[in-house]
Amino acid sequence: MTNSNVVLHVADVHKRFGGLHALADIDLQVEEGQTHAIIGPNGAGKSTLLNVIIGKLAPTSGAVVFDGTVLTGKKPYQINQLGIARVFQTPEIFADLSVLQNVMIPALAKRDGAFKLNMLRTLESETEIRAEAEHMLEDVGMISRREMAAGSLSRGDKRRMELAMCLIQRPRLLLLDEPTAGMSRHDTNTTIELLKKIKSRGMTKVIIEHDMHVVFSLADKISVLAQGRIIADGTPDQVRGNPKVQEAYLGGAH
Amino acid sequence: MFEVIFLQFLNGLDKGAAYALIALGLTLVFGTLGVVNFAHGALFMLGAFCAVLFRQLITLETVTLDPTKLSPWGSPLEIREPLVQAWFGDFGAVLLNYSVLFSILLTIPVMLVVGIALERGIIKHFYKRPHAEQILVTFGLAIVAQELIKSFFGPNPIPQPMPTDLRGAADIGAFLGMQANVITYPIWRLIYFLFAAVIIGGVFAFLQFTTFGMVVRAGMADRETVGLLGINIDKRFTIMFGLAAVVAGMAGVMYTPLLPPNYHIGMDFLVLSFVVVVVGGMGSLPGAVAAGFLLGILQSFASMTQVKDLIPGIDQIIIYLVAVVILLVRPRGLLGRRGVMEA
Amino acid sequence: MLTMPRNDLLLFLGFAIAVLTMPIWMAPFGAAYPDLLQRFMIYGLFALGFNILFGLTGYLSFGHAAFFGVGSYAAVWSMKLLTIDALPAMIFALIISGIFALAIGYVSLRRSGIYFSILTLAFAQMSYNLAYSVLTPITNGETGLQLNINDPRYLDRMFSAATPSVPSPTMLGLPLTGFTGFYFCAGFLIIAFFIAQRITGSPFGMMLKGIKSNQTRMNYTGFNTRPYTLAAFVISGMYAGLAGSLLAITDPLAGAERMQWTASGEVVLMTILGGAGTLVGPVIGAWLIKYFENIFSAINENMLARFWDFLPDGLDHAAVVVSAKFVGEGWFLTLGLVFVLIVVFLPGGIMEGVRRIASWIDRNRKSTPKSASPKTQPAE
Numbered sequence: 001m002t003n004s005n006v007v008l009h010v011a012d013v014h015k016r017f018g019g020l021h022a023l024a025d026i027d028l029q030v031e032e033g034q035t036h037a038i039i040g041p042n043g044a045g046k047s048t049l050l051n052v053i054i055g056k057l058a059p060t061s062g063a064v065v066f067d068g069t070v071l072t073g074k075k076p077y078q079i080n081q082l083g084i085a086r087v088f089q090t091p092e093i094f095a096d097l098s099v100l101q102n103v104m105i106p107a108l109a110k111r112d113g114a115f116k117l118n119m120l121r122t123l124e125s126e127t128e129i130r131a132e133a134e135h136m137l138e139d140v141g142m143i144s145r146r147e148m149a150a151g152s153l154s155r156g157d158k159r160r161m162e163l164a165m166c167l168i169q170r171p172r173l174l175l176l177d178e179p180t181a182g183m184s185r186h187d188t189n190t191t192i193e194l195l196k197k198i199k200s201r202g203m204t205k206v207i208i209e210h211d212m213h214v215v216f217s218l219a220d221k222i223s224v225l226a227q228g229r230i231i232a233d234g235t236p237d238q239v240r241g242n243p244k245v246q247e248a249y250l251g252g253a254h
Numbered sequence: 255m256f257e258v259i260f261l262q263f264l265n266g267l268d269k270g271a272a273y274a275l276i277a278l279g280l281t282l283v284f285g286t287l288g289v290v291n292f293a294h295g296a297l298f299m300l301g302a303f304c305a306v307l308f309r310q311l312i313t314l315e316t317v318t319l320d321p322t323k324l325s326p327w328g329s330p331l332e333i334r335e336p337l338v339q340a341w342f343g344d345f346g347a348v349l350l351n352y353s354v355l356f357s358i359l360l361t362i363p364v365m366l367v368v369g370i371a372l373e374r375g376i377i378k379h380f381y382k383r384p385h386a387e388q389i390l391v392t393f394g395l396a397i398v399a400q401e402l403i404k405s406f407f408g409p410n411p412i413p414q415p416m417p418t419d420l421r422g423a424a425d426i427g428a429f430l431g432m433q434a435n436v437i438t439y440p441i442w443r444l445i446y447f448l449f450a451a452v453i454i455g456g457v458f459a460f461l462q463f464t465t466f467g468m469v470v471r472a473g474m475a476d477r478e479t480v481g482l483l484g485i486n487i488d489k490r491f492t493i494m495f496g497l498a499a500v501v502a503g504m505a506g507v508m509y510t511p512l513l514p515p516n517y518h519i520g521m522d523f524l525v526l527s528f529v530v531v532v533v534g535g536m537g538s539l540p541g542a543v544a545a546g547f548l549l550g551i552l553q554s555f556a557s558m559t560q561v562k563d564l565i566p567g568i569d570q571i572i573i574y575l576v577a578v579v580i581l582l583v584r585p586r587g588l589l590g591r592r593g594v595m596e597a
Numbered sequence: 598m599l600t601m602p603r604n605d606l607l608l609f610l611g612f613a614i615a616v617l618t619m620p621i622w623m624a625p626f627g628a629a630y631p632d633l634l635q636r637f638m639i640y641g642l643f644a645l646g647f648n649i650l651f652g653l654t655g656y657l658s659f660g661h662a663a664f665f666g667v668g669s670y671a672a673v674w675s676m677k678l679l680t681i682d683a684l685p686a687m688i689f690a691l692i693i694s695g696i697f698a699l700a701i702g703y704v705s706l707r708r709s710g711i712y713f714s715i716l717t718l719a720f721a722q723m724s725y726n727l728a729y730s731v732l733t734p735i736t737n738g739e740t741g742l743q744l745n746i747n748d749p750r751y752l753d754r755m756f757s758a759a760t761p762s763v764p765s766p767t768m769l770g771l772p773l774t775g776f777t778g779f780y781f782c783a784g785f786l787i788i789a790f791f792i793a794q795r796i797t798g799s800p801f802g803m804m805l806k807g808i809k810s811n812q813t814r815m816n817y818t819g820f821n822t823r824p825y826t827l828a829a830f831v832i833s834g835m836y837a838g839l840a841g842s843l844l845a846i847t848d849p850l851a852g853a854e855r856m857q858w859t860a861s862g863e864v865v866l867m868t869i870l871g872g873a874g875t876l877v878g879p880v881i882g883a884w885l886i887k888y889f890e891n892i893f894s895a896i897n898e899n900m901l902a903r904f905w906d907f908l909p910d911g912l913d914h915a916a917v918v919v920s921a922k923f924v925g926e927g928w929f930l931t932l933g934l935v936f937v938l939i940v941v942f943l944p945g946g947i948m949e950g951v952r953r954i955a956s957w958i959d960r961n962r963k964s965t966p967k968s969a970s971p972k973t974q975p976a977e
Contacts, residue, residue, distance in 0.1 A: 080819035092817065094810040097803070105807050108800050109819035117828055119801035124602055126800060165818070290711050376941065383944075385711045386657045390869060391940040393862060397933030405922045405930060525722055525858060528715050536711075567731030574719040581708055581716055 005031045007204050008053070008173055013062035015048055015228075022048045024228045026062070030173075030221075035205040037215035040225035041248075046208045049225065050177055053206070054086065055079055066173065077114050083172035085165075089181050091158040093165070095151030099142060102150045103133040103164050110169045136168045137161075140194060156187030160194060167198060176207045180214050192217065216240070224248070257427065257436050262554045264426065268443040268512060270550020271450035275505035276527035277534060277542035278454060279498035285474040285537045286494045289377055290385050292392040294502055295524025296399035300368060301361050301503025302515035303403050306412050308357035312338045312349055352417045354511055361503045369499025373492050396521065404517040411514035416442050442511050449508050453501060454543055461539075470494055474537065529577040535590020545588055549573050609794060612877060613787045620776065626888070631779045633891055637884050638782035639843045642789050644867040644879035646836020649793060650829050651865075652874035653802060655809035656706070659714045659861050660721030663701070664834040666728070666856030668694045668841025670735065673742045673851045676766060680752040681744075683768040683781070683846045687839060694838020695831055702830035706823055709812070721861055728853035741852035766846045778847050785843060786880075789836060794876055796832070805829055809874075837864075866936050872948030881947060886932065893931060896924040 008030040015023035023045050030036045040046050051057040053064050055071045064071045071079060080086075085106075094102050107129045112118060123130075137143045140160045145153065150161060159179065166174055179195065180188040195218055199205075209215050215222060215236075222239045224232040226248040232239050239245055276298055283291045315334045323331040338346035349356055376395065380388045420441050427437030461467035473487050506515070513519065530549055534541030549572075555561060557569035568575075580587060615622075619637070623629040647661050671693040675686035705716040728736040736742055744763050766773050773781050796802045807815050808822050815822050845851050854860070863886070871882025898921055905916040923931045943950055 075821070076813075076816040077819050077821045080817055086817050088817075092811055092814040094807050094814060096810040097806060101803060105803060105815075106818045108804075112800075114819060114821040115824040117801060119796050119799040121800060122602060122605075122795070122798045123800060123803060124798075165814075169819070376937070379941065386655065386714075387940060387944060389657065389659075389711065389714060390865070391937060393865075394933050394937035394940055397862075397929060398937060401927065401930035401933055402922075405927050409926075521858070525718060529719055532712065532715055567727050570726035570730050571723045574723040577719050578704060578716065581712060582704065585708060585712065 007032045007067055008206065009065045010049075010053065011063050011065060013049075013052055013059045013064065015045075015052060015057065016060045022228050023052065023059070026225075026228075026230060028223060028230070030204060030206055032204055033202045034220040035199060035207065035218055037207045037209060037219035037222045038225055039209050039212055039215060039222060042210055044210075044225040045228040046210070046225055047177075048228075050175065050208050054084070054175065080109070080169075080171075081114055085167075085169050085171035085174050087159075087162055087166055087174070087176045087179055089177045091155070091162040093150045093158055093162055095149070097150060098147050099137065099150050099153070099161055100130070100133055100146040102161055103136055103168055104129050106165045107132050107136075107168045133168065136164045139167075140164045154187070155183055156190055159183070159187070159191055163191075163194060163198075170203070172204060174203055174205045176205060176209075178209055178211075179207065180209075180211065188214070257432070258558075261437050261439075262558060263551055264437070264439050264443075266551030266554030267447045267547070268550075269553060270547035271447050272505055272509055272523065272546075273527055273530045273550050274543045274546025275450050275453060276502060276523055277530040277546045278457060278539060279502045279505075280527055280531050281534075281537060281539050281542040282457075282494055282498045282501075284531070285539070286470055286491050287373075287377070287381060289380060289388050290392070291377075292389055292524065293372070293395040293399065294392075294498070295520035295522070295527065296396040297365065297369070297499045297502035297520070298506040298509075298523055299403065299515065299517065299520030300399060301365055301506030302510050302519060303407060303506075304361040304364050304503060305354055305357040305414055305507040305510045306407060306515060308360045309353045309414060312336065312346075312353055316340065351419075354414060354417065354507065358504055358507055361507050362500055365499045365503030366496045368503075369496035370492055372499070373495035377495070378488075378492075396524070400517045400520060407517065409517065411516040413514040414510035416511040420445065446508050446512065450505070453504065457497075457501065458539070466490060466493075526573055529573050531587075532577050533580045533587055535587025538587065538589045541587055541589030548588075549576065552576065605794060605798060608876070609791060612790055612880075616783050616787055617780075619783070620779070628888055628891065631775050633887070634779045635782050635843075635847050636887050638779065638786045639840050639847070640864075640867065640883040640887050641880040642782075642786050642843065643837055643840035643864050644871065644883040645786075645789055645793050645876075646833045646840065647864045647868050648833075648873060648876075648879040649796060649805075649836065650833035651868060652879065653797065653805035653809060654826050654829050656709065656826060656830070657714045657865070658705075658717040658830075658833075659858060659865070660701070660717035660719075660724075661833070661837050661864055662858070662860035663721040663724045663856050664694045664698055664837035665841035665844075665860065665864075666724070666851070666853065667697050668838030669845040669851035669855055670728075670742060670841075671838070672842035672845040673744065673849060674735075676744060676750075676846075676849060677742075677748040678751060680750060681764045681766055682752075683766050683773060685752075686766070686846060687785075687842045690838045690842030690845075691835050694841070695835045698831045698834025698838075699827070702827050702834065706826050706830060718858060718861070721856060722858060725853055725856040725858075728856060736851070736853055738853070741850050744849045766849060773846060782843050782847065785839065789839070790876070790880070793836075797876060801825070801828070866932065868946075869944075870936065870939055870946055872946030875946075875948040878946050878948035885947075889931075890928055893924045893928040894926075 006029045008028070010026055010028040013023055013026040014021070026049060028036075028038075038046060038049065048057065052059050053071065054076065055064070055074045056076075058072050066079075066082060066084065069082060071082075074082075094105065097105075101123075104123070104126070108118075108126070111129065134143060134146065137146055140163060142157065142160055142164065145157065150158070153161065163179075176195075180191050183191065192214060195205075199218065207215055207218065219236055222232075222234065222236055223230050224239060224242075224245050231248055232242045232245045234242070276294060279297070280291060280294050283289055283294065314337045316337060318333045318335075319330045320333050321330045325331045336346065336350060338349050340346070342349065372395065376391060377388075380391055423438040423440050424444060425434055425437070426439045426444075428434040430437075461471055469487070470490055473490070506520075509515075526549075527546075530545045531542055533549060534543070534545030552572055553569065556572040562569055616638070619634055620629045623634065628634070643661075643665060647658070650661075651657055668690040671690040672686040675689040679685050679689075701717065701720045705713055705720065708716060729738055746763050768781060771777060804815070804820060804825050807818075807820075808825060812822055841851075841855065844855075864883075867882040867886050868879040869882070870885060871880065872878025898917060901917045901920050901924070902913070905913040905920070907913075908916055921927070939946060945952075
């Protein structure tokens with residue numbers, strides 16, 4: 001069953017490490033414009049799945065297809081150039097550069113492609129890129145910090161900036177790997193607010209998360225991963241009511 | 255034909271042994287401390303100069319003039335008598351003759367102190383700093399060490415005599431039941447190879463069979479976990495650095511009769527030993543040893559006239575060439591573990 | 598501080614003026630003679646180029662002397678075969694060192710970190726060994742490549758008869774001796790500085806800094822980082838080649854020892870000492886090292902004896918013996934010690950020291966401490 005709206009298709013993926021069956025029979029279809037959450041307790045195989053999706057790990061069998069293109073074996077920059085941006089568990093940013101530069105770099109990647117020997121212009125003459133970056137920073141509420149060194153930001157601000165770095169590329173698919181991991185309650189809340197704010201922009205999102213509460217308010221669809229298998233699939237309400245989830249996931253917590 | 259190949263194989267052994275010993279120390283330090291030590295060659299050089307110093311000390315002489323006899327130039331004959339001989343008699347003569355071997359007794363404590371002082375004084379502060387800075391600081395230390403040696407011992411190589419009984423060549427061919435006088439091999443090179451084998455065996459046994467070694471091996475595999483077990487890994491690593499320094503120093507001492515040491519001998523060997531480590535696999539002790547011998551033997555074959563006629567200059571670059579190929583097709587090296595600094 | 602075009606211009610003008618007036622302001626330091634000033638220019642250029650690779654991308658090359666040496670050889674060959682004029686020699690050196698850097702960089706940049714350093718070291722040692730052995734017909738081995746009365750110089754011969762003696766290099770007929778030689782080199786240093794400044798301030802330069810800061814993020818941001826680092830490597834190799842050609846032009850001799858790892862190490866020292874990643878730092882580092890090399894190497898025991906004369910007898914003798922270890926032949930010992938101290942205590946080099954002092958003065962002048970002062974950017 002192929003749905004014409006499906007933008008990301010994880011098709012019958014298996015992944016074995018030696019004898020360990022890390023992923024078994026994973027089949028996921030992410031529809032255009034939806035926010036799809038993949039949740040599961042620690043060790044359920046979420047990170048493995050993410051690494052398979054972004055092509056870092058080759059699946060033992062099966063394939064990951066993004067908009068008609070197989071992602072396996074592609075380099076990270078090629079995957080990004082297809083329109084996939086990624087937020088990391090610990091923010092990956094350019095700590096030595098200013099906040100503004102951090103956001104200008106991805107904008108330049110969007111405009112110039114994977115490589116351009118752009119050394120005849122100065123940064124100051126890139127007024128359009130600059131304006132775009134400033135607009136983006138305003139959007140995430142960080143315009144006042146644009147000249148700060150990114151490394152000196154708080155954890156929450158680093159995450160916000162990283163989101164801005166992804167959003168400025170207007171990706172077709174945004175992958176978020178535990179976007180609130182290791183954050184204070186305050187930072188978690190502001191991040192969730194920000195994610196809600198950008199939800200309306202119609203970009204497809206895949207969120208990997210172990211904290212169910214983070215995703216219930218965000219996701220259109222939730223897949224629950226446990227021991228390398230998808231044990232439930234559906235809207236947040238369907239998943240919440242699913243006894244298997246209760247047992248495998250919430251059961252462990254109680 | 256077989257004899258020729260066998261001879262080249264033997265000729266590669268002593269150089270290979272030196273590479274293996276230096277590479278072993280480099281790997282110990284990299285594996286345990288995670289530090290890329292550009293000063294390791296300097297430790298080899300310092301060891302070699304321990305031998306030089308030892309010999310200079312024991313050859314201190316008293317000079318007396320004998321007015322009754324005349325030298326061929328007409329001046330009173332100078333009678334030189336080494337002090338050790340004056341003090342210890344026959345034992346002094348033995349000491350003088352076997353000075354290279356005896357100087358190991360001086361080398362071990364000196365290198366241990368140097369190694370521990372280096373680690374505690376400077377290198378310890380670089381564990382968490384980027385590899386580039388580790389390279390830079392150890393590179394600076396190497397310069398300091400070699401310039402110090404240069405200022406005390408001068409820029410020229412200082413030949414060290416072999417013990418008289420160990421000069422000459424052994425007829426290995428005859429020993430193995432082949433034709434006599436076809437495969438002969440200098441005795442000291444043979445000794446160097448055996449010495450290296452003993453040291454390498456010793457280091458492996460130490461790591462394999464002692465609790466200390468076990469902890470160190472565990473630390474090489476996963477430093478954090480071992481640290482979490484409450485084991486004082488730092489102290490052990492300091493000792494490891496000292497041990498690596500001693501191994502390098504002894505390798506230097508024993509090499510002096512083969513190649514008169516000068517102040518930059520360490521760097522000459524270091525550059526090659528790094529290449530050896532890369533070929534063997536960063537962090538792999540067996541890899542370092544295997545690659546050391548392999549490259550020494552390869553170099554020996556590349557310096558055969560027939561090979562040089564075929565590919566001019568190959569003897570000069572063979573080692574680097576192998577390293578480049580290895581890095582490109584198998585970045586973790588021959589015996590390296592997957593994922594250890596493969597980038 | 599982010600660079601503004603106006604600040605860029607001021608920095609450039611300041612640099613150009615400082616360089617051109619060197620014969621004046623170096624006079625009190627006893628360094629205002631053309632031979633030394635030329636070396637300031639040449640090694641400044643070398644370090645400036647090295648910094649484009651190491652300072653911007655963080656890739657530590659231990660084999661840059663190979664490009665310097667190749668530039669020297671190429672320049673001498675151009676002066677032997679084509680013309681004694683300097684410009685073709687430099688163009689030839691740029692092209693050859695560029696191609697050489699492209700080949701070595703293409704292979705070496707497949708790895709990063711320590712492996713990259715070792716690969717570049719291996720390639721440089723390979724070049725050095727070959728220059729001494731099988732490439733002797735090209736390099737003239739240990740003797741070094743020199744100009745010769747019997748050189749063909751085909752281009753020159755088309756216009757004029759053979760000269761009775763070995764000619765010395767000229768530029769468009771102008772002999773490059775004395776201060777003319779210095780201003781010739783200074784011109785190229787200033788041009789090279791301008792180009793380095795433009796590269797640093799361009800989007801391309803920002804990408805290089807991005808690679809140094811976080812290569813993973815660069816990849817996931819959609820950049821293929823390898824052509825970026827390769828471009829930086831080639832540019833930096835061409836700078837080295839140009840510097841090598843200038844050395845060959847001002848002193849027409851090219852020897853293999855210019856390619857040895859010690860020479861590669863020297864440019865690393867210059868860059869670190871001055872401050873990697875800054876524009877003027879590496880140049881200042883090169884000047885300082887060449888200046889003190891000149892001073893320290895010239896000091897002998899007699900001068901030390903006079904210097905320590907005020908100490909009581911015996912003590913002055915000891916002072917002479919100890920300090921003699923650090924001067925003359927011992928200059929490299931001093932250099933090594935200073936280098937270790939810099940790496941341990943001031944990894945950002947002299948430029949970081951200047952910045953620290955400046956901010957300390959700044960803090961002391963304003964009695965009210967400024968809260969949440971923005972962290973200064975390391976990049977100029």
